[in-house]
Amino acid sequence: AQKITQTQPGMFVQEKEAVTLDCTYDTSDPSYGLFWYKQPSSGEMIFLIYQGSYDQQNATEGRYSLNFQKARKSANLVISASQLGDSAMYFCAMRESHTSGTYKYIFGTGTRLKVLA
Amino acid sequence: DAEITQSPRHKITETGRQVTLACHQTWNHNNMFWYRQDLGHGLRLIHYSYGVQDTNKGEVSDGYSVSRSNTEDLPLTLESAASSQTSVYFCASSESRSRVVGTEAFFGQGTRLTVV
Numbered sequence: 001a002q003k004i005t006q007t008q009p010g011m012f013v014q015e016k017e018a019v020t021l022d023c024t025y026d027t028s029d030p031s032y033g034l035f036w037y038k039q040p041s042s043g044e045m046i047f048l049i050y051q052g053s054y055d056q057q058n059a060t061e062g063r064y065s066l067n068f069q070k071a072r073k074s075a076n077l078v079i080s081a082s083q084l085g086d087s088a089m090y091f092c093a094m095r096e097s098h099t100s101g102t103y104k105y106i107f108g109t110g111t112r113l114k115v116l117a
Numbered sequence: 118d119a120e121i122t123q124s125p126r127h128k129i130t131e132t133g134r135q136v137t138l139a140c141h142q143t144w145n146h147n148n149m150f151w152y153r154q155d156l157g158h159g160l161r162l163i164h165y166s167y168g169v170q171d172t173n174k175g176e177v178s179d180g181y182s183v184s185r186s187n188t189e190d191l192p193l194t195l196e197s198a199a200s201s202q203t204s205v206y207f208c209a210s211s212e213s214r215s216r217v218v219g220t221e222a223f224f225g226q227g228t229r230l231t232v233v
Contacts (some may be wrong), residue, residue: 045224
């Protein structure tokens, strides 16, 4: 069963507008972490933002914020004031516990964002 | 600065050949992971390791093997390369302590492998 679901294969947004990239997850573990990564056309994986399952407030990092709705098991990425350089593939990931103190990371299929001038 | 490096960056090999992709990290991380990235599939976990002499199979481990003889390196071996293994391969590492701030996975630059 898919543990991380990104239902938007591709999205367009106008420059300077805000955009939300959807991510839903599935886990029975009470302790988990949620991550968003950006992959520009050059191919590297860039960590953007992290949300812990016990965090009370939504994570923010500059223009990035994570809309964490625990009951709905969603962790949407919000990019405010989009820039041309935001055009990239975006991956949602979940850190899933293996044994005490060890983890593995499960990724979604990604959303390709194109920012229009 | 600590880093994680993969080599080679690009590789073309023939069907049936054994291929090894290298991954070296200087973060001193216990956890190391290998993923493959394919269009429509995102990143899928091949193998992972939580320390020296520890290895575990991921969701797409058939045809691949890893070994962990030291903390820094986790080489990925394709025993007999197949065209279905043409992909971009990423190595990653992470801290193992749950309370460390920013326990994200750090990624290498990727290796583009083509099997002909």
